[in-house]
Amino acid sequence: MQVHKKKMRLSAVLLTLALGATACGGNSDSEGGGSGGSGEGASGGTFSYTLTNPENPLIPGNTTESEGSQIISALFTGLITYNVDTSKAEFDGVAESIESDDSTLWTIKLKDGWKFHDGTPVDAQSFVDAWNYTALSTNAQGGSYFFENVEGYKDLQAETDDNDVVTKQPTSKAMSGLKVVDPKTFTVKLNAPFAQYPITVGYNAFAPLPKAFFADPEAFGTKPIGNGPFKANEAFRQDVGFKLTRFDDYAGQKAKADAVDIKIISDVTTAYTEVQAGGLDILDTIPAENITTAPQEFGDRFIERESSSFTYMGFPTYDPRYSDKKVRQAFSMAIDRQAITKAIFNGTREPAMSVVSPVVDGSRKDACKYCKFDPAAAKKLLAETNFNTSQPIDLWFNAGANHDAWVTAVGNQLRENLGITYTLKGDLQFGEYLPVGRGKKFTGPFRLGWSMDYPSPQNYLEPLYTEAALPPGSNTAFYVNPAFDAKVKEGNASKTNEAAIKKYQEAEDILLEDMPIMPMFYGKLQSVHSPKVSNVKFDAFGQCDLASVTVKQ
Amino acid sequence: MGRYIARRLLLTIPVLLGSTFLIFAMVYALPGDPIAALVGDRRISPSVVAELKDRYNLNDPLHVQYAKYLGGLVQGDLGTDFSGRSVAGTVKERFPVTLKLAIVAIVFEAVIGLIAGILSGIRKGSFFDNLVLVSTIFVVSIPVFVLGFLAQLSLGLKLGLFPISGISEGWYSYLLPGFVLATLSIAYVARLTRTSLVENLRNDYVRTAKAKGLPPRTVIGKHTMRNSLIPVVTFLGADFGALLSGAIVTEGIFNLPGLGRTVYQAVLSGEGAVTVGIVTLFIFIYIFFNLVVDVLYAALDPRIRYE
Numbered sequence: 001m002q003v004h005k006k007k008m009r010l011s012a013v014l015l016t017l018a019l020g021a022t023a024c025g026g027n028s029d030s031e032g033g034g035s036g037g038s039g040e041g042a043s044g045g046t047f048s049y050t051l052t053n054p055e056n057p058l059i060p061g062n063t064t065e066s067e068g069s070q071i072i073s074a075l076f077t078g079l080i081t082y083n084v085d086t087s088k089a090e091f092d093g094v095a096e097s098i099e100s101d102d103s104t105l106w107t108i109k110l111k112d113g114w115k116f117h118d119g120t121p122v123d124a125q126s127f128v129d130a131w132n133y134t135a136l137s138t139n140a141q142g143g144s145y146f147f148e149n150v151e152g153y154k155d156l157q158a159e160t161d162d163n164d165v166v167t168k169q170p171t172s173k174a175m176s177g178l179k180v181v182d183p184k185t186f187t188v189k190l191n192a193p194f195a196q197y198p199i200t201v202g203y204n205a206f207a208p209l210p211k212a213f214f215a216d217p218e219a220f221g222t223k224p225i226g227n228g229p230f231k232a233n234e235a236f237r238q239d240v241g242f243k244l245t246r247f248d249d250y251a252g253q254k255a256k257a258d259a260v261d262i263k264i265i266s267d268v269t270t271a272y273t274e275v276q277a278g279g280l281d282i283l284d285t286i287p288a289e290n291i292t293t294a295p296q297e298f299g300d301r302f303i304e305r306e307s308s309s310f311t312y313m314g315f316p317t318y319d320p321r322y323s324d325k326k327v328r329q330a331f332s333m334a335i336d337r338q339a340i341t342k343a344i345f346n347g348t349r350e351p352a353m354s355v356v357s358p359v360v361d362g363s364r365k366d367a368c369k370y371c372k373f374d375p376a377a378a379k380k381l382l383a384e385t386n387f388n389t390s391q392p393i394d395l396w397f398n399a400g401a402n403h404d405a406w407v408t409a410v411g412n413q414l415r416e417n418l419g420i421t422y423t424l425k426g427d428l429q430f431g432e433y434l435p436v437g438r439g440k441k442f443t444g445p446f447r448l449g450w451s452m453d454y455p456s457p458q459n460y461l462e463p464l465y466t467e468a469a470l471p472p473g474s475n476t477a478f479y480v481n482p483a484f485d486a487k488v489k490e491g492n493a494s495k496t497n498e499a500a501i502k503k504y505q506e507a508e509d510i511l512l513e514d515m516p517i518m519p520m521f522y523g524k525l526q527s528v529h530s531p532k533v534s535n536v537k538f539d540a541f542g543q544c545d546l547a548s549v550t551v552k553q
Numbered sequence: 554m555g556r557y558i559a560r561r562l563l564l565t566i567p568v569l570l571g572s573t574f575l576i577f578a579m580v581y582a583l584p585g586d587p588i589a590a591l592v593g594d595r596r597i598s599p600s601v602v603a604e605l606k607d608r609y610n611l612n613d614p615l616h617v618q619y620a621k622y623l624g625g626l627v628q629g630d631l632g633t634d635f636s637g638r639s640v641a642g643t644v645k646e647r648f649p650v651t652l653k654l655a656i657v658a659i660v661f662e663a664v665i666g667l668i669a670g671i672l673s674g675i676r677k678g679s680f681f682d683n684l685v686l687v688s689t690i691f692v693v694s695i696p697v698f699v700l701g702f703l704a705q706l707s708l709g710l711k712l713g714l715f716p717i718s719g720i721s722e723g724w725y726s727y728l729l730p731g732f733v734l735a736t737l738s739i740a741y742v743a744r745l746t747r748t749s750l751v752e753n754l755r756n757d758y759v760r761t762a763k764a765k766g767l768p769p770r771t772v773i774g775k776h777t778m779r780n781s782l783i784p785v786v787t788f789l790g791a792d793f794g795a796l797l798s799g800a801i802v803t804e805g806i807f808n809l810p811g812l813g814r815t816v817y818q819a820v821l822s823g824e825g826a827v828t829v830g831i832v833t834l835f836i837f838i839y840i841f842f843n844l845v846v847d848v849l850y851a852a853l854d855p856r857i858r859y860e
Contacts, residue, residue: 055591055636056636056637057636057637057638064595065595137598137600137601137603137604138604139604140601140604140605140608141601142592142595142597142601144597144598144600144601145596145597145598145601148598157598157599157600158600158603158604159600160599160600160602160603163612164588164599164602164603164606164612165603165606165607165612166600166603166604166607170600218637221637237646237810238638238643238646238810238815239647239808239809239810239814239815240719240720240810263719264808264810265718265719265808266805266808266814267718267805267806267808269702270705270717270718270805270806270807270808271718271808273705273706273709273710273717273718274717274718276710277709277710277713277717279716279717279718428584428585429584429585429590430585430589430590430593431584431585431586431587431589431590431591431823432584432585432586432589432590434586434589434593435585435586435589448594449594450594451594463596472599472602473596474594474596
């Protein structure tokens with residue numbers, strides 16, 4: 001999952017200009033303006049939460065970006081939940097148990113008493129129907145790929161040619177691997193053993209859907225009927241938002257507040273001004289120009305936590321210049337990540353020392369020995385290869401996403417430490433950038449990013465570097481190593497979580513020795529909130545736990 | 554007059570047809586694969602990509618895409634965006650916001666601009682006249698986003714007089730953005746009115762009117778104003794059309810869910826149907842207000858006849 005925020009970055013520059021023009025500092029505690037909309041007399045109160053526009057209608061299976069996910073997670077509860085602090089899977093959702101003897105055939109038992117907002121029960125059928133709908137390619141749901149490890153998934157996918165033209169329609173509408181046993185039990189048969197399967201099913205795409213959805217998906221998309229701690233009483237409006245109220249028949253931990261006002265504000269500077277004025281309670285992004293002042297201004301109402309996002313630079317391993325792993329290792333050692341996170345990001349990124357984010361169980365702080373800054377060793381290692389240092393290298397990144405500064409810093413460090421000049425290739429928007437990579441046309445190291453779908457090391461390995469993940473998958477480095485693939489498979493087939501993690505770490509070691517990509521940074525999330533709310537917590541997905549927020553009366 | 558209006562309205566059909574095709578071709582020519590841009594770093598099933606491309610005719614050549622679009626248009630179907638939301642629904646939801654903002658802005662323009670222009674015009678060379686001249690130059694040289702953030706920080710955050718963003722307080726929410734949006738045009742209207750008035754006050758008919766003993770109020774209010782207002786009305790009419798075609802920056806700063814931001818986002822993400830639908834609406838509005846201005850000419854100046 002890629003974090004997909006479309007906040008207008010232009011405004012950051014514009015505000016700086018505006019402030020410069022008037023020399024008026026923007027920090028104040030003054031009240032008034034905006035509309036807090038606090039629910040007087042109610043027991044739990046109302047607070048507001050800012051997002052930018054969700055990309056798609058609010059259907060769980062079609063919501064794979066951060067903004068829509070935040071709304072979906074307030075409206076729906078899946079089989080399992082993830083601990084806000086540790087990201088560990090917990091059985092606080094609809095599932096009573098998810099068990100298997102062979103890691104292939106999983107039996108999922110549901111708890112009693114769970115209801116959708118329209119009063120209908122959450123049963124096994126509501127999961128199976130939802131999963132089949134999401135998987136079927138003609139429904140064009142972005143979350144379809146989450147079910148690719150279920151037996152029969154292929155029959156629900158249209159066949160396509162290289163030009164993305166459908167050559168054969170799907171042959172089935174239901175995955176053969178899903179079977180309803182009784183109203184409270186269903187089984188999932190996977191294509192291959194996967195010990196960590198229970199950890200994966202907490203994501204949006206696995207949420208249950210009520211009968212009402214299938215009757216009118218379009219109406220559902222603006223006013224979803226879920227089974228989560230909050231329910232929607234009005235239709236969602238683009239660029240405005242909507243109000244969610246507490247669902248009193250919720251079978252899990254009930255929401256503390258009476259209601260949450262979801263406000264859509266695309267301009268992050270405007271949203272920040274609103275929080276300063278008290279017109280808005282929680283904001284999960286801070287404008288770049290305020291990042292250094294926000295901690296003092298907001299005190300303990302400024303929250304920072306590590307997020308699951310991971311930035312890396314891939315190598316075009318198909319290019320003879322970069323086919324020698326020593327070249328790639330030397331590049332990695334020549335970059336002072338610590339200096340870049342400090343100078344360019346003001347500490348809002350963490351230097352990456354492995355390919356698995358530290359928010360995940362099984363991540364190691366010292367996995368990447370070639371990520372330690374060592375210019376002398378780098379130079380020595382590069383001299384052992386026949387890399388032509390007199391020819392400049394190309395550094396690729398996508399345009400319009402603020403990557404210019406840090407990629408330039410990487411280039412400068414390579415120039416200083418290895419004596420190679422560089423050319424920036426940062427003119428392409430993502431829509432053009434990715435096809436270039438998929439067509440093996442990158443001519444030098446390229447920037448890419450990743451955020452987890454579920455908290456497992458497997459999610460940072462298998463979808464990115466295995467042979468099965470070659471484009472149209474995300475393995476844009478075109479890295480193929482059967483030994484790596486085998487270790488990942490062994491991890492998937494392990495009986496216990498510990499054994500799986502051990503195998504994944506061995507796979508990671510192979511990967512970091514071959515270095516088809518250089519780990520660069522882990523992301524961090526910064527948020528501010530008004531004095532009106534407390535107990536504001538964010539998880540590693542970057543999502544606020546809206547149900548636990550309390551409002552001062 | 555009726556025949557003239559009918560002819561002008563008929564002329565809009567080829568204009569709209571040509572412009573939709575031009576915009577369509579331009580969106581088509583935007584580099585990059587819109588679905589790839591939409592998906593970004595995320596994973597997606599290749600079959601889903603194919604389904605999306607098929608659904609939004611992205612695999613067809615330009616003329617086929619355009620023919621399919623026109624086919625829908627004839628049946629009153631404006632198409633959908635890449636998330637399946639209907640363009641007609643989006644326009645219906647957002648147009649009132651843009652309309653309210655434009656009305657507030659045009660009222661500010663007309664009232665403040667005209668008053669300032671008339672007062673400085675009849676007292677040419679006075680302190681007030683110079684003040685208007687200097688302040689309008691000042692206003693014209695400040696970009697709208699600076700004014701926007703400035704107004705938001707000072708009047709919204711510091712003084713708390715106006716809502717900082719959003720439309721939750723009805724017409725009151727539109728006052729500040731409307732004023733910010735209007736500032737540039739207020740300056741134009743004031744200067745245009747002043748110049749035009751000063752010029753007309755030098756005319757022979759004004760001297761005649763004064764000489765035959767008419768009170769100054771009648772000379773200026775009845776005789777000079779009518780002639781001086783023609784260029785101002787032209788400007789206001791055309792400007793209202795422009796205001797209705799969305800104010801991307803102002804809508805962005807004040808978080809107003811209007812058409813300007815929609816079309817901005819649609820262009821960025823290569824959404825053909827949305828861009829063409831909304832821009833076509835803009836063109837139609839523009840043509841319509843030009844027609845209104847032309848008709849108003851005849852009302853203001855009896856010498857002008859359309860037949």
